[in-house]
Amino acid sequence: MSLDKRMSTWHMGRLWVTEWVSPKEAHMHGLEEIIYEGRTKYQHVLIARTFAFGKTLFLDGYVQSTELDEAIYHEALVHPAMLTHPSPRKVAIIGGGEGATLREVLKHRSVERVVMVDIDSELIELCKKFLPEWSKGAFDDPRVELIFSDGRRFIEETGEKFDVIILDLTDPAEGTPGIKLYTKEFYEAVYNALSEDGVAVTQATSIRYYLFAFTAIRNTLSKVFPKVRPYKIFIPAFLCEWGFMLASKSRDPLELSEEEIRERIRDLDLIFYDEEAHRFLFWIPKFVRKKMDEIDLVSTDSNPLIIY
């Protein structure tokens, strides 16, 4: 093969985002096109088209969601909690700037009102402009109230009661405000902001990279909620299985009948979530359960969980 052929193949792949999983491991995403790069008041934002995942949102250098697989993440985050509540009318979303969590929530006919609270109004503007496929018009739905504010303060100060609260947050990384959205004190405020059969769900980091954090979130929620269920799903762009934690005041997601799930999602036009997926999401492999049993970390305001 001639030299020229080899070089021209590589011609377009020279701009890369390198995600440092740790100082010892990294993933290189070849970029086809940069759509936006800049900084909001809160974070660095890169919107680019990667060769592997299509349009991709990077926050502070890490993949947040991608055209190829955002539906897996957002369906997994939203629907188990929405179905664990018998008939959610009022929903609060903390975070979720892309608008895809909102999109999934609004698919449920029972929903009358969604309050979405995100601190970063600039990010939301960027997502509306450059990632309209994520929100698919959700921001314009009359049931939605959008509040630009600190999520923790909102939850603590709102007098309103919600049926479902969805915590679509960045990880509790060192030096970021997200840290205070994973503590026992915050979860107590979440509990208080929920209605009688209320259900909360939070993203819960990577079970490959941060199993200690995933487990700490479970432990911490268990101090506050009677029923806590860890679950996970493989997200291609995250290169690992991603964790979630569902916390419920009364109903247990593991006791939902296949019939109820099938019935309630019938018209929702979902890509990945169905009654089978529901069951499988909650399976945690034996060796993971075993390692989780050895971690007793609980996150509190005075001694919070932090990911480095």
Next chain:
Amino acid sequence: MSLDKRMSTWHMGRLWVTEWVSPKEAHMHGLEEIIYEGRTKYQHVLIARTFAFGKTLFLDGYVQSTELDEAIYHEALVHPAMLTHPSPRKVAIIGGGEGATLREVLKHRSVERVVMVDIDSELIELCKKFLPEWSKGAFDDPRVELIFSDGRRFIEETGEKFDVIILDLTDPAEGTPGIKLYTKEFYEAVYNALSEDGVAVTQATSIRYYLFAFTAIRNTLSKVFPKVRPYKIFIPAFLCEWGFMLASKSRDPLELSEEEIRERIRDLDLIFYDEEAHRFLFWIPKFVRKKMDEIDLVSTDSNPLIIY
């Protein structure tokens, strides 16, 4: 961990293996130590300690198995097939140089004889010497016969009948002899080398990166076997869910009872596989099933499946 520590470990991480997932995407593994690097007659071999996965075997530049998670791969490859057969006595393994597949097979008390056929005797010597944690003495078990030969020829020419045949192969990559171990003609020979209730299983590539190949393997096996079941599990070091394909003459793995599984693996000392895992392995998400329905590729000797 203090910033100092992190920095100094970063300091030492300057030797990397870069795995090119595609010319547009790559994963960089920081190496702590190189244990062996060289070439056998058939492939390039690197045995190194990576920071993320411990001792790691790379063949032709790709992660083959790692200390951290080889048990997930090997348990997933071996046990579903071994249990689908009611009482396997004679087992053949094609490939599997590390000896870990052999190790898992030998855990089953019913096994009286295992024939392991690998073309690369140099690789097996390297694995014995540098990766003894993989085989854990399995090569010395008196039930084992080790044959250095072409796997396809062995299957075609052996007069023996096996209860289980395990195909622990490298991917059907361009220019490699593995290509002819994924074709309809080869699977016919496998069928003929199986006893009455015989079961075969093959690794079946990545369902993220090579869904077309995973599906082609299913399609091809389905031309030969009455029951074919795709399954998959997330392997951290592969950064994705890895596929397997189980083909059976009679029993269906989906119809095994939890009790039988629990009973038969009771003394096997497994890390990941149990009756719950068995069930969950076979779950294929909705959007994957849908994509698979659109692929009708069948691999034959004259038009074989090839991964580039």
Next chain:
Amino acid sequence: MSLDKRMSTWHMGRLWVTEWVSPKEAHMHGLEEIIYEGRTKYQHVLIARTFAFGKTLFLDGYVQSTELDEAIYHEALVHPAMLTHPSPRKVAIIGGGEGATLREVLKHRSVERVVMVDIDSELIELCKKFLPEWSKGAFDDPRVELIFSDGRRFIEETGEKFDVIILDLTDPAEGTPGIKLYTKEFYEAVYNALSEDGVAVTQATSIRYYLFAFTAIRNTLSKVFPKVRPYKIFIPAFLCEWGFMLASKSRDPLELSEEEIRERIRDLDLIFYDEEAHRFLFWIPKFVRKKMDEIDLVSTDSNPLIIY
């Protein structure tokens, strides 16, 4: 600087341009900020701030010039030729989109008219907008005529005679129009477009990476001009010594007196070029001279020099 600081700056450096020197060697530039990314009709353009070199222009993925060291390149390209001519009044520049070559030419008081010919008008607009430090207003000088056209055609068709012609081109890379700007036929046209004591100069690729190309350019010019002088200078952002080739109808740059150089550049406000630099530019090390003696490649329209 404290380890903390170092670590946190590492933290932000996750967006990289990887320049593939060859498929086996690459340089990774950490980016601080992306200023512009897009495609003109002729090439891919990235303007970014790298941590190492400040504002940087990448064309088709390769560093073209940087804030930190563009003056070294442009002074080395322009002044040896301008001084080899006794009093240049009319100058033509082919290429040179950033406007820095123009800036250096205009510093010479004797200059009455400069024609700059660049095929890529979009690139020039981008440089004017995003890299004004390069041109420093040169495009607005009344002595300048800017022509958007094919450089070869211009040189072949212009009736005008120039005292100095400066070829500030991209490399003759496979599949690019630059190839025809390095051939004997083109150099004959350059010769014809020069006045009696005319001098031409061309960038001449990397003497580390492409010594065969550097030498071929020398050989080719030597078929047309009586005096040809190779020279080079280390450019930090190019990671190597960069080559240039000066071709003259009469005066020899090696015979310029130190006094004349000192006198003529006295008011030019130069960063790197002076009478000492002039002498040292033309030094080619022994082992390089030796290798050049072994290369007899000449570039012609029918058999052009191409870099892969």
Next chain:
Amino acid sequence: MSLDKRMSTWHMGRLWVTEWVSPKEAHMHGLEEIIYEGRTKYQHVLIARTFAFGKTLFLDGYVQSTELDEAIYHEALVHPAMLTHPSPRKVAIIGGGEGATLREVLKHRSVERVVMVDIDSELIELCKKFLPEWSKGAFDDPRVELIFSDGRRFIEETGEKFDVIILDLTDPAEGTPGIKLYTKEFYEAVYNALSEDGVAVTQATSIRYYLFAFTAIRNTLSKVFPKVRPYKIFIPAFLCEWGFMLASKSRDPLELSEEEIRERIRDLDLIFYDEEAHRFLFWIPKFVRKKMDEIDLVSTDSNPLIIY
């Protein structure tokens, strides 16, 4: 072009050494073969064949010398000092484990005795075994005494006087013992260990990456020696111009006649160094001289120069 072609090209290039120039800039060397990897008591050693530079020695992750260009480095380090002394008979080398500095010194007929002092005996054994092209038998020359010891202690305690002392050291990096081989107190000991017309030379780091260090070494030597001359040469594998510092008790290298140089190196079989090279080595560009004028750092035992 077919996909298969592209991938196979990259097949062999997957093992890389990444040299971190800074946390924001790195160079990736594709490896063809690993020859040795391990740790001596003092440093990490990797000997590998890179695609770009052939056999290459990496110490603690940084290129130390390569088959392709070690002669440039070693000739530049050794010969200017050897010629600045009128007739060197006794020479000391501190460091220089590869044996190539020794090789160059021994080419001079006047030399009767060379003491080479290196702290790392294991490294020397590795170089003898794996890099014999570097030393070319020099370690077996009867004029050589090899001492495994701390270089600073040797210089301070030896009663012997040397005509030339060559400091072939690693950079004064944080946390390494090399720091104390760049201080005023050490240079005073070097002065005292030199004979009347004695000449010392030291490697002096990169003038691109560490100009402050290069200048500090000049400033420090100038506190001790009457004549100090900075010089530099481009080393391809270092991606930059590399600095050296010559310190002399009496003769000035800039005053050597071309005839003397030509005469004395006539039989030395050199690749790069000649009378022209001698002159050009000492040229420091205007903007570099200017920046050096602004740095007044002096390295002392109590406040030593350190590179991070």
